[in-house]
Amino acid sequence: MSFATVSSAFQHGVVPLDVTIVMPCLNEAISLPHCISNADRALEEIKRRFGLEGEILIADNGSTDGSQDIAVRLGARVIAVPRRGYGAAIIGGAEAALGRLLLIGDADGSYDFTDGVAMIESLLKGADLCMGSRFQGGIAPGAMPWKNRYIGNPVLTGALNLLFRSRVDDAHCGLRAITRESFLDLQLNGQGMEFASEMVVKASLRKLRIVQTPATLSVDLRNRPPHLRPWRDGWRHLRYLVMLSPTAAFGVPALFAMGVAATILTVALLHHMGAIAGSGPFGASWTIVAGFMFSAGHFSALMAVAAHVVGVREGYRQLRPSIGRLGRLFQLEMMLGLGATLFIAAFVMLAVIGRQWQTSDFVAPASVLPIVIAGLTGAVGLQTFLGGIVIAIVGGHSADFLRAEGRLL
Numbered sequence: 001m002s003f004a005t006v007s008s009a010f011q012h013g014v015v016p017l018d019v020t021i022v023m024p025c026l027n028e029a030i031s032l033p034h035c036i037s038n039a040d041r042a043l044e045e046i047k048r049r050f051g052l053e054g055e056i057l058i059a060d061n062g063s064t065d066g067s068q069d070i071a072v073r074l075g076a077r078v079i080a081v082p083r084r085g086y087g088a089a090i091i092g093g094a095e096a097a098l099g100r101l102l103l104i105g106d107a108d109g110s111y112d113f114t115d116g117v118a119m120i121e122s123l124l125k126g127a128d129l130c131m132g133s134r135f136q137g138g139i140a141p142g143a144m145p146w147k148n149r150y151i152g153n154p155v156l157t158g159a160l161n162l163l164f165r166s167r168v169d170d171a172h173c174g175l176r177a178i179t180r181e182s183f184l185d186l187q188l189n190g191q192g193m194e195f196a197s198e199m200v201v202k203a204s205l206r207k208l209r210i211v212q213t214p215a216t217l218s219v220d221l222r223n224r225p226p227h228l229r230p231w232r233d234g235w236r237h238l239r240y241l242v243m244l245s246p247t248a249a250f251g252v253p254a255l256f257a258m259g260v261a262a263t264i265l266t267v268a269l270l271h272h273m274g275a276i277a278g279s280g281p282f283g284a285s286w287t288i289v290a291g292f293m294f295s296a297g298h299f300s301a302l303m304a305v306a307a308h309v310v311g312v313r314e315g316y317r318q319l320r321p322s323i324g325r326l327g328r329l330f331q332l333e334m335m336l337g338l339g340a341t342l343f344i345a346a347f348v349m350l351a352v353i354g355r356q357w358q359t360s361d362f363v364a365p366a367s368v369l370p371i372v373i374a375g376l377t378g379a380v381g382l383q384t385f386l387g388g389i390v391i392a393i394v395g396g397h398s399a400d401f402l403r404a405e406g407r408l409l
């Protein structure tokens with residue numbers, strides 16, 4: 001029975017399918033015959049070893065070279081994915097797959113789908129995602145540009161492991177296997193090459209079990225340049241990693257800025273009150289800079305919380321315990337009340353300063369520190385007030401951002 005017949009039989013309730021090999025395709029007429037033949041051998045081995053039935057699914061992204069007809073003629077199932085992009089094609093293919101296990105690989109002839117047999121075995125043993133590692137399996141001469149092999153991949157994989165503790169050595173291998181249930185639960189939406197990072201990042205955030213097996217990389221069979229653009233796609237990968245890590249993007253800078261600013265302002269205040277003798281290390285200029293740093297850091301901290309809440313609501317991030325413990329603070333009324341209180345306090349401080357300025361016949365004050373602190377208090381109050389509204393919106397238009405048990409509403 002051919003794999004096309006198996007797919008048809010499954011649709012009529014005769015033969016259950018276990019594995020779908022998904023290939024994103026855009027004008028791959030030259031390499032498709034080799035890839036489909038290779039995928040056939042992989043499915044035969046999977047059936048022999050594990051007794052699993054499978055299909056080959058070509059997720060076509062608008063080919064104009066007859067790739068669709070070639071795939072159908074060779075027994076593969078073809079679906080059209082109108083939304084353009086590498087990630088969009090894989091997402092479309094996964095959604096249309098009939099198997100409960102997905103083996104994903106490029107249609108350019110660079111990967112050996114028989115390497116995926118071990119990946120399917122890993123899924124059967126309990127893994128949720130199995131990544132191929134080209135550095136373990138071997139890279140043929142000329143198969144990977146030097147800047148990708150020695151700069152791009154190590155830097156991006158290192159950043160991914162640092163930010164998300166993924167513990168993989170090749171985050172961008174195009175051959176990988178994942179359970180269809182896990183794939184759909186991750187709610188992936190990256191359309192371009194950054195999709196490769198998105199899958200690993202969100203799987204790590206969801207605490208899925210990720211394993212690796214060796215995968216070989218050969219020179220692709222195409223007679224045209226690859227779709228990958230190293231510098232453009234590398235930047236898209238890097239910015240995507242930062243966007244998915246509110247701690248790195250906002251939290252760490254916030255703590256640093258607020259910590260430095262608080263130190264400067266505390267020392268300046270102690271000197272202003274006479275607790276520190278001498279001229280003091282921080283003058284008017286430093287206190288103004290510190291006020292700006294603290295305000296910017298506070299805003300960044302609110303952004304970190306908002307971004308974290310979005311990730312939890314979208315299902316790819318687990319609630320951070322430290323935020324869960326502050327559940328009572330992150331309520332709309334609490335943040336509105338705190339923000340309004342700080343803003344009113346700032347207004348009172350400025351009124352007192354203004355009155356003192358008036359009684360001194362409008363002579364310039366000896367220190368700008370009181371004005372800086374009053375202005376900073378007002379800025380933080382306004383940010384807290386508006387931040388509460390924003391977090392309530394991204395938290396599902398709910399006044400209680402977090403439930404008592406630490407889950408998002």
